[in-house]
Amino acid sequence: MKRYLCMGLVFLLAVSLFAGCGGRLNVDRSTVYVQKKGTVLSADVIQFDKAHYDETELEEGIKSQVEEYCSEAGDKVSMESFAVKDGVAKLNLKFDTFEDYQNFIQIELYSGNIVKARAEGYDFDAEFFSVSDGEKKSVSTEEVLEADDNKVVIIKANVDVKVDGTILYVSGENTSVKGKDTASIAGDEERSEEADVTYIIYK
Structure with missing residues (x-):
């Protein structure tokens, strides 16, 4: 269940992002930002139809879901802002x-280095490409795994992903x-299951 699903709208939201140091980065497509210190920053963006959704009720519903999660897991999630413009x-x-x-969010996401990712069961069974230049x-999986101290983000969603570093392979x-x-x-x-x-x- 999507924890911040409220009145059907948030289920459809696409992930956007913050920039570091408390600022924001404006993006035109759903994005997840995995930071060097381990935090994940996101923002959801969607066309809002006031005829079908109440802004205040939706915001309160999202806050409630955040509070529910934090009551069980600790203060691990914060709602920084919600606005309709x-x-x-x-x-x-x-x-x-x-x-x-x-x-x-109930979307698969992993962040760590290659060694730890493999230890967690990720097999890197995929078609890889070098993008550093x-x-x-196209490159072999063997080449990708050669420097196993390189960092990796693994995600199951059709979004943009920002990292603190230089991307080497995708x-x-x-x-x-x-x-x-x-x-x-x-x-x-x-957010398709497909x-x-x-x-x-990246490094």
Whole structure:
């Protein structure tokens, strides 16, 4: 169950992000930002139809879901802001760890290095591409695993993913890069159960 699902709207929201140091980064596509210190910053963005949703009731519902989670897990999730402007609803959330993001949002997410990811059962059975020079080139899984102290974000959602570092490899034909620190995973449905598991390796 989506913990912050309220009146059907938040279930459809797409993940956006904060920038570091308390600032915000405006994005035009759903994005998850995995920070160096382990926190995950996100913001949900969707067209808001006031004819079908009540802004105040929705905000209170989201707050309630956050409070419920924190009552069980501790103060691991915070709702930074919620606003509706020009027909667009934006929900900003902060998570202490990737586990909190995964448990709250119910989207698979992992952050660590390659060694730890493999120990957790991730087999890296995917088609990989080098992107460090700005061009997407096919590489072997063996090459990707060679430097097993490199960091990896693993996610099962069609979103953009920002990291604190330089992306070296990505998996999937539908994954590209937008600058050195952001990967873009294309797909028809951002939170589709059919989304592939995507690996993003960086240093």
